Amino acid sequence: MSDSAYEKLLAKGREIQLVGDAQALLGWDQEVLLPKKGIAYRGEQMAWFSGWAHEQFVSAEVGDWIDEAEAASEDELEKANLREWRHNYNRATCLPKELVEEFAQAKVLSQASWAEARKKSDFEKFAPSLTRLIELCREQAERWGYKDVLYDGLIDRFERGTSTQRISETLGDLRDKLIPVVEEAVATSGDEVPWEGSEFPIEQQRAFNEEVARSIGFDFDAGRVDTAVHPFCSGMAPFDTRLTTRYNVSDFRSSLFGVLHEVGHGLYEQGLNPDHRGQPIGNAVSLGLHESQSRLWENHVGRSRAFWEYWLPRAVEYFPTLGGVSVEQMYASVNQANLSYIRVESDEVTYDLHILLRFEIEKAIFAGELKTVDIPSAWNERFEQYFGLPVNSDSNGCLQDIHWSMGIFGYFPTYSLGNINAAHLTNAALSQSPEIKDQMDRADYSGLLSWMREKIHARGSVLLPDELIEESTGSAANATALVDHLKSRYLRA
């Protein structure tokens, strides 16, 4: 008996994934290990893999299988797979293979020119490849077509089922509620630490971070933590989830919270159903949900007082220099609010202002209102408006993030959606399962992880993001839970 159309789709999806996961290793390696002179060839390799996967997927027979399987499908999981295959097929068939290949290659080479430009704080070194990446993204979005604005199609790659309009409303609401909190938090927060001048040996940081990561459930037999300039998480294969972090010998907080953040992403990847690998439902549902998991463990867990009541004595064993620090001092030290230049080093309360700025810049770029050459001045003007600080160099301004050099536009707003979702999901978990709070007070994170495993991770992409939040929490997410959380943490009056 021959395979059904649906079975053929499963087999094809599995093959494309298997090969795509090799490409994911190439991408990870490029960030973590690749020798400098190897970059050009890596670009050719990335182009090949992207082109091959595209060609496999857009073939007429895949289209026929989707048609045929849609007519026969009854099951919830099958319907979800077909919904996503249809959506992805419709978008992929809009693009010629050459465009896909050129985009893949341009991304690799742009990263090298961006890294160079950032080091020298010289925007002009990056401008030509940035312009090309913007053109390539614009061409893709034009080909996909759009109802409202072209930027919608770029967001769709990261957050299914939303729009520029909806995100503008959500983030506008967040901004209005956030600004008074930011003002008060910044006015009352210090920036001194009680371990001034101490050293935190990297090996000790690594060991402490690993103990924390294990305790919240990261499986080191199915993952790794490596060192890289840019902290990230790659769920590059089933049972192979890799995080990176970076170390600051004079401050353990940088790597610890970096690891907690990436472990949150990693737990999501490790919680996906490996039997669904290669099917759309086997993927994380969206970046806004992915980021909810990282921010949950980093902020709601890792910056809580209960966390430090347990972990401070352990930290002292790794870092004897922390011996005289009280829980209250530590709690204050990990919850300082400051207006600062660098997004990834910013605190929980000012973080979303950094996102708003990027979202507005990206919207302007793809509305055709902002040319590459004008990005630095637009950035600096807006930054001063939000943060009250003049930007002193592009390295501290529009060159700070790797995303644009990777051709990633439409991704930044999902960070704020992640913050919103994290607060909303935390509230839901604690209210549905009140024992989770007591467990967490004992540094037992299994209840919280189980809730996320069942409600979020294991559901993969069966539902769309909004539906998944509704299913798991009983309501839609909005800025309220996040702002309440920030108030209770930062406004100590």
Place this chain on the structure above:
Amino acid sequence: MSDSAYEKLLAKGREIQLVGDAQALLGWDQEVLLPKKGIAYRGEQMAWFSGWAHEQFVSAEVGDWIDEAEAASEDELEKANLREWRHNYNRATCLPKELVEEFAQAKVLSQASWAEARKKSDFEKFAPSLTRLIELCREQAERWGYKDVLYDGLIDRFERGTSTQRISETLGDLRDKLIPVVEEAVATSGDEVPWEGSEFPIEQQRAFNEEVARSIGFDFDAGRVDTAVHPFCSGMAPFDTRLTTRYNVSDFRSSLFGVLHEVGHGLYEQGLNPDHRGQPIGNAVSLGLHESQSRLWENHVGRSRAFWEYWLPRAVEYFPTLGGVSVEQMYASVNQANLSYIRVESDEVTYDLHILLRFEIEKAIFAGELKTVDIPSAWNERFEQYFGLPVNSDSNGCLQDIHWSMGIFGYFPTYSLGNINAAHLTNAALSQSPEIKDQMDRADYSGLLSWMREKIHARGSVLLPDELIEESTGSAANATALVDHLKSRYLRA
């Protein structure tokens, strides 16, 4: 104008290489980084890549292109490419894709079972997968066909243009000349070191090794040195050559000579013509020549008195504990001869006995004279005969090497060919360019490297191994130069 058949072969070869180089990263990663639970999926990936490359290459159009290009080819490089494409095509078309895939997957999984078996010194844990790999190798060799013995076809994968018979003669001659040298060297050599009880911090070893590797010409912008249980070198892409080593905190020699050895391989890879990547002539000519480069830098350079006259004072800066050691003591310490169990830790003079043993075992396996279950006793019996030591555990015996678990049979004898070639090439370089010796006395290795670059590396696979040795040295290699070298180094009377 449409591409010629030869141009089509170039393009196809380039594509297969580009993708094969991604598979090489997967293979490297499996040895160095892959989390334990990721192994099964990695096996599926390796099977896909091997199957894909096979299918691309054995297509009828490739056969037609080779026919057509052979008729038109005049140029030396084109003829060399076509000689190898023809040879590889004839062999590849003997194999069904399923066999190629199964072999690739079995190799990945066997390595995991071997690692487990070796750790527990439990041969039975490895026996089933070893049996399967032997069957798969036998099936391939049967399909390739052979004139004399089946093992010939396995050797051909690593050393073109030779045979079991020829290697038996070469190694038999070496054995006869070597045994009296071994006896005398072992009888007169000590095994004490003048730094007994010292510690050599890994970070210092890493830094010292890197300085030495740079000084002999390894390009760290086009390569890396990482840590792995099994030292190896992978020239995984143009401008991306990766070595591994392992560290022993109580003895710096282990990582230093390991790095010198792998750097020798690495210099060969870095010296291949990157413009020929994807063409047969862009590859190293054989394992016996590859090993000549590693043994040259490890032994002829790194264990020489002149080397230590320059490097001992530098070593003392990294390892102050070596402060009281004389050049003569150091020279003796890096040239001790001892009968011992482990090949990779053995000295230059007893090394080839380890190879002889493996060569004889492999010949017996593929002559059908030795069943898997009988390998340990055959190994132990022969070992006691050669080394006068009873093997106390299979971890120190037939489980010590990774090769068989990688499905690599016919590879071991190339180690001895490498030793023979290294001595022969060193003599030729020093006699053709006498200034090289003076340069090396000043720790200037550029003359020796240039000679190898020009005569060996840059020639890739334009010639067959024997032809290349004849072209570069003016004569065929035999055991004489190696034995003379060992006598002058080990027999101090």
